[in-house]
Amino acid sequence: MSVTRFRFPYVEMPEVATQLRVEVREFLAEQRANGGFVPMADCWASGMSAEFSRKVGQRGWLGMTWDKKYGGHGRTFLERYVVTEEMLAAGAPVMAHWIADRQSGPQLIKNANPEVRDHIIPRIVAGECFCAIGMSEPNTGSDLASVATKAEKVDGGWRVNGTKLWSTGAHGGDYMVTLLRTSPVDTKARHEGLSQFIIDLKSPGVEIRGIADIAGQVHFNETQFEDVFVPDDYVLGEVGGGWKMVVGELALERSGPERFLSSFIVFQEAMKVLVNNPTDKTREVLGQVVAKIKTLRRMSLGIAGLLQEGASPEMEAALVKDMSTNFERELLEKIRSVLPQHALVSLDSLTANLLREGILRVPSSTLRGGTNEVLKGMIARQLGMR
Ligand SMILES: Cc1cc2nc3c(=O)[nH]c(=O)nc-3n(C[C@H](O)[C@H](O)[C@H](O)COP(=O)(O)OP(=O)(O)OC[C@H]3O[C@@H](n4cnc5c(N)ncnc54)[C@H](O)[C@@H]3O)c2cc1C
Missing domain, CATH: 1.10.540.10 (Acyl-CoA dehydrogenase/oxidase, N-terminal domain)
Known part of the structure; x- marks a missing residue:
């Protein structure tokens, strides 16, 4: 290697x-x-x-x-x-x-x-x-090659049966770019026999059920396909060429600034409270946060530069996603530790609401788009460590 x-x-x-x-x-x-x-x-x-x-x-x-x-x-x-x-x-x-x-x-x-x-x-x-992304399934997450939702060839198109899980935004979406098995699993070549389809979410046989998250809000879904007809024209690229497409798509999914800026608004609003009466601890925390954001932004901008050159920076995106999502968890904890009690308990303040939302949402950051353990495995391989 x-x-x-x-x-x-x-x-x-x-x-x-x-x-x-x-x-x-x-x-x-x-x-x-x-x-x-x-x-x-x-x-x-x-x-x-x-x-x-x-x-x-x-x-x-x-x-x-x-x-x-x-x-x-x-x-x-x-x-x-x-x-x-x-x-x-x-x-x-x-x-x-x-x-x-x-x-x-x-x-x-x-x-x-x-x-x-x-x-x-x-x-x-x-x-x-x-659009929504249809990769994960009830028994398929990190190991995407085990996708079991099937598309079978019929006259003029394909018949789709199975279930996709955690599809963010499917409840408000028009189409799902969906990874499906188009031929049986070959245990010696598990990445073959997978194809990508564009499925119109208004098609007969599609049922979208919202899943409430820890805050009781619906942002992702379980999407059931029962004998859903997808016309031939709605296959993406070559039949059987789905795996390569998914890898390229994940590079885009992991590459953007959303991986370290999801909680930035919490930080900005907290700053408005903290600047009034900064303690030494506040200064230390803010210094650490700003230094990390600057570093992550420098790396993230480098990825945008690579995309501009036409590169597919999969490994760089995996590294920045891993570092950034760990940082997001740390950021919210740090803000909570320095915000004065009155700002934390005030139910109607924007800062308290944002912090509450951020703390409830942040655990998902190290799972969605590929878990940090899986990303670390990819990074270790890149470094020749496995
Ligand atoms: C908020 C949110 C939104 C999401 N949106 C979408 C979406 O829009 N579309 C979509 O298709 N999916 C979506 N997902 C699903 C997400 O991609 C999966 O949850 C993720 O890939 C992990 O899969 P899993 O949940 O099946 O866990 P598993 O793969 O079962 O993993 C369980 C645990 O085992 C560890 N593990 C697994 N394999 C390895 C390995 N090889 N090495 C080391 N550790 C390993 C994992 O890190 C994890 O801790 C979303 C998830 C969340 C939380």
């Missing part, structure tokens, strides 16, 4: 991205002031607002890096980075469009039948079409 080094190139923000940041900040400040949203922790996985997503689409901030010939905006990954970073920092309700913009759109542009692509992509760009 060859060992390749991790790459985190230094990235200079171009002037155009800096100007864009000002525009995005103005938009978010105006939306917040006008009641367009109330900031929330973990907003990309818990703040579903089709109306807000449409406004983001109207501003030209969805499908930013996609080629204009497919309906995208042909901008750079760094410009997209600035938009996602500002949305996360503001705690804006971006969940409805997040998955389609981050990974399903690029997957469709690369692998979908041209007619299907042209039917779906412009609607994603407009903030009017949302």
Whole structure:
């Protein structure tokens, strides 16, 4: 096994991205002031607002890096980075469009039948079409090759039966990019016989059941497929080529700033309370937090730079996701330890609400998108340690 080094190139923000940041900040400040949203922790996985997503689409901030010939905006990954970073920092309700913009759109542009692509992509760009990810199942999570939900060939298409689990946003989604078994498991080549399909979630035979999380809110789902017909055109790429696509998609899923900025809004609001009367402990904690955020951001920007070069930074994304999600847990604990009692117990304060939400949501960060143990295994392999 060859060992390749991790790459985190230094990235200079171009002037155009800096100007864009000002525009995005103005938009978010105006939306917040006008009641367009109330900031929330973990907003990309818990703040579903089709109306807000449409406004983001109207501003030209969805499908930013996609080629204009497919309906995208042909901008750079760094410009997209600035938009996602500002949305996360503001705690804006971006969940409805997040998955389609981050990974399903690029997957469709690369692998979908041209007619299907042209039917779906412009609607994603407009903030009017949302997607979910159908990888995990009741007995399949880390070991994705054990997917058992089946697609059988029938006249003109495929018949799908089985259950997908934990599909974030499926309850508000239009399509699910779904990994299915299209031929029986070959124990010597377990990654073969898997294919990716685009399933219209309004199709007959699809049942979506919300699952309440620890806070009693529904953000993910169990999705049942019973004799669901999927036309041939809705297969992504080659039948049997699903595994390679999933690996590429996971690199995009793990690569963004959401992995270390999900709780940033909690930190920002807590700062407003803490600056009034800082103790030595507060200063020490804030120093540690800021140093870590700067380091993670530097690494995360390096990944955006690699994406801009056309690379697929799977290992770098795994490393940053592992470090970032551990940091998010630590961040909330640190904020809790320095916030004064009155801010913690005040039920109606934004800071207390954000902290409460953040603490309830953060345990999921080290599971979704691949658990930290699995990521560490990948990193160890990259370093030649296994
Ligand atoms: C909030 C949230 C949102 C999610 N959204 C989606 C979604 O939209 N779509 C989707 O398809 N899935 C989604 N998931 C599912 C997520 O991808 C899985 O939970 C995750 O991959 C782990 O799978 P599992 O839950 O089956 O646990 P398992 O794979 O059964 O793992 C159980 C434990 O064993 C450890 N383990 C397993 N294999 C190894 C190994 N090889 N080495 C070391 N340790 C190992 C794991 O780290 C874990 O601690 C979501 C999960 C959460 C929590």
